[in-house]
Amino acid sequence: MSGKVLVCLDKFRGCLTAAQACAAVVAGVVDAGGAAVAMPVADGGEGTLAALAQAGYREVHVDVTGPTGRPVRAAFAVRGTRAVVELATASGLDALPDGRLAPLVADSHGTGELIRAALDHGCLDIVLAVGGSATTDGGAGLLRALGARITDSRGAPVGPGGAALTGVAHVDLSGLDFRLRLARVTLVSDVDNPLTGPSGAAAVFGPQKGASPRDVEVLERGLRRFAAVLAAETGRDLSGEPGAGAAGGTGFAALAALGARRASGADFVLAEIGVEEALRTAALVVVGEGRFDEQSLRGKAPVGVTEAARRHGVPVVVVAGDVRLSADQLRAAGVSAAWSLLARAGNLDAAVSRAPELLAQIGRELPSVVARGGAA
Template structure:
């Protein structure tokens, strides 16, 4: 029996590697001889660097950079064959770097992400892959661009500060001193969202609240990003406000499009391509995928659906192990997933579930293989009767 496990992390509870390990333990309780292939997975957010570095035998580079609130943080990125750098913006500008009570999207900056890009340039890479999930920012990538040499001046010709609040004073944009290596390096962005920069579906309205913004705040943040987008159009003839993914990571997508000539792709599709998932499918009997929470949004670029899409090309059954599921997940069954198994086995709080995630995931792994064997047994009996 050949089984592939390709599951995303359960945020705050288990990494993609840990999820796969514990599902495998559950499988081995029932089928000790099963051949299990574990492929690390991410969709552009948390775990992207680790997934690609592990799958492609890369190495890590650590660098002290500017954190989202201006304090120094140690961030790492991946280097693969000395040709490709893998950067997760969350390493330098992520929400997990800030205490909940300190979250403030008016002040947070992507400057540290720009610093990581510059360090990657120093290693002479030909391509930089940038995962832009899990941001603490809403500065439209202005901080990132500042780190690369773009200047944003106020009416007194002084450089504006960090964060979305500084966009109110921005009058002039000058790209003449941008790092020249930007032009010679392919920059590919991984994103699991397609939001535009502004509007009700834009960066501020959709993601601002989780970064500490009130209802009144998101209106103001949206106005600031709108002002910034119009300045780009007026002064540089750059039209990115309505491009898909421009609103990802508080508008970092827009900044990368505007100043780095980047291309934005579905994170999961590109990562599955990089780890060559399809090559492993040809001899598989079962594919197990999963993520921390499965809901109606999961069909829009999330890891389990990306895995299922490839599995179905080879008519392989797909079972998803999840930390939790909403009642409205019927759409996932029309996108290649055959069965969803929730790890929760009794009434419990979120904290209790997170504390016991390893045991719960292992138990779910056993349920997966028992369900699969039961289905196979039924088909075998029917075939014998025929």
């Protein structure tokens, strides 16, 4: 085999991290006599810090308030004066005690504490990587942690969580940490949803966080109320901006109150870890994640790698837990072949339990794909 296989897998949620999935495929390629390089990727959600470690970022661990009030150990990554804050480590589904969902009260306070810790660390280039949140609080908790006052009609502080936002009467941003005026804040995400409405944070993502139809109505009312009150404070309504609905509306708080600019999470991570440079010596690229479907085509990391590979003329194959796209859709996306762990294992339980073994099996088949010029 001439040339190496570049393995750029994202996480297989609930099964393997991106690094673990990449390592399994690489082991199979090497076992078959080929050469391979692991380059785990992420799109701004869970796993972003792990992906950035290969680009020289150093993790800083901090104890913060978890999504339901219990302390959790969270992290941000530092390189120079830049800090990348991964919301999922502080306010994500994996930070919930015993995994118990709390759609009405889960709060983003811990993410604000992470930002404050990054400022304490001397970082004024703050990248807020959102995704995998347990919250639908519009980022109200994040703003409180940074010094904002959010009160009801009596002047009393509004409680944590999205349901409490139905009682918001006033937002005072004058107490925000003064260092934020000197900082540049970038919101990175693969989500372009607005804050409210049928495509908003509550309607689309609330059910994934345990919200019933009734809960979704309450959360929607709270987000609409919070958006109106914050617009009165800032003089502009950014609730309809793409990305405002990211992470239960944390994107909205970053855009509206912190003056953040929005960028693609996948593009940010891929640029930082040097995918373009790695493609110069690759003969084949492997992309994929737990489920490769139409959502994957909407700015996620695997498709970002695929587009870069096409520019370099490098063939791309998909390896995923489950492939939900047709052969025509895969071809249109620039993918020449696809492997599904679910199809290979026969059922979901076997696909999950045998994932490392199955990925290694597929890896052993890849050198012959390279020999055929990328065609399976």
